[in-house]
Amino acid sequence: MTSPDRPTLGVGLIGHSFMGAAHSQAWRTAPHFFDLPLRPELTVLAGRDRERATDAAARLGWASVETDWRRVLERDDVGLVDVCTPGDTHAEIAIAALEAGKHVLCEKPLANSVAEAEAMTEAAERAAARGVRSMVGFTYRRVPAIGLARQLVAEGRIGQVRHVRAQYLQDWIADPSAPMSWRLEKDKAGSGALGDIGAHIVDLTQYITGETVTGVSALLETFVKERPLPAAAGSLSGVAGEGTGRVTVDDTAVFLGRFSGGAVATFEATRFALGRKNAIRIEVNGSAGSLAFDFEDMNVLEFFDGGEPAEVAGFRRILVTEPGHPYVSAWWPAGHGLGYEHGFTHQVVDLLTAIAKQEDPTPSFADGLQVQRVLEAVERSAAADSVWTPVPA
C-alpha cells in the first residue's frame, strides 16, 4: 500500500479501448498493492468522441475528460502521458508529450515504421537529458514466470542457448466473417499479427536470453483479404459502414532467426490458430537445460535440468507463485496465482520506481526501436522471397 503522503503524479491516458482499460486498472490497482515512491492519480482520459470518452472515464475511474490529446499535454496537473492509441498516432503523441516535459508510457509496437521509432527514440534521449522518462509497453516481461526464466538463463542454469522456439497464437479472426478493425489496416496498425503479437515474442525471447535477433528469413500470409465492415459508427477502424473492407496486413508471420549468442530460432505469430486464445509459447534449449512457458498456463514455468541423472530427469513444473518470485510478494499467498492484468500493474510499478529514482526505465524506446528493426527485416525478407526455394512439381 502506498502511503497517502507520497508525492503524486498526474496521469493522462490517451485512448480507452482494450489497452486503455488494461492500463486504467493498473494505475488504479498498483498503489493499493505496492509501496510506491509516487502515487499515481488518474487525472484525465482523452478520447475523440466526448460521449464515449465520458462513459469510459466513469467506468475506468478517470477524474476528467478531454477530446483532444493536445489539451492533455497542456495541463499542469499531468506529469505522465500513457499512449494507448493505434500505432499510427504513437510517434506524434509521444514526441509531443516528451517535448512538453511529460514522462511517456507508449503501447507496443513502438511505432508503425523504423523511421518513426527512430524519431521517437531521439526524442526520448533528448528528454532523458532533462529528466523526462519513457517506456514502451512490452507488458509480458512483467509476468513472474518470464522474470524467473530470464533469471535462470542469466544464472547459467540452462547453459549456452542453442534453440529458441517462440509462438504467439490467437484465433480471434479465424472466422472470415469477423469484422474489419483498425488492427487489420496497414495505415493504422503498421502490420498485422507481426507487429501486434509477433513484436511481443521478439521482445520476450530477447529479454529471456539477454541476446538480440541478428537476422531473419520470413514468410507472411494474409488468408482472408476482405472482411465485413463493422456497423458501429465512430469505430476506430475508420471504415465503419456497409459492405466489405480490404485487409491490408498479414494474418500470420512465420520466420527463422539467429541470435547474437549463436542460437537459432523459429517464430510464429498468428490469429488463425483455432482453439488457441492467447498462447504465448516459448521454449529455450541450452547446453545444460531447457525452459518452457505457455501464457495459457501463465503461473507455471517448466524447467529441465540436464545435470540430473537420466533416470530421474524430466521437465518439472515450477509454480511461480512463491513470495521469492518476481513481483509475487505483493499479492496472494503461494499457489493462488496471477492473471493477464497483473503484468500491466507491474509495468506501472517499475515505471514509477524508475521515475522516482531518476533512472531510465526499461524497455526503453531504444529497445522498442530495435524490435521495430526486427519487424521491418521480417517484412523485407518476406517481400524479397530471398531464401524461398520452390519444390519442382
Ligand code: SOE
Ligand atoms: C490483440 O491481438 C492483443 O490485444 C495485443 O494487441 C496485445 O498486445 C496482447 O496482449 C493481447 O492481444
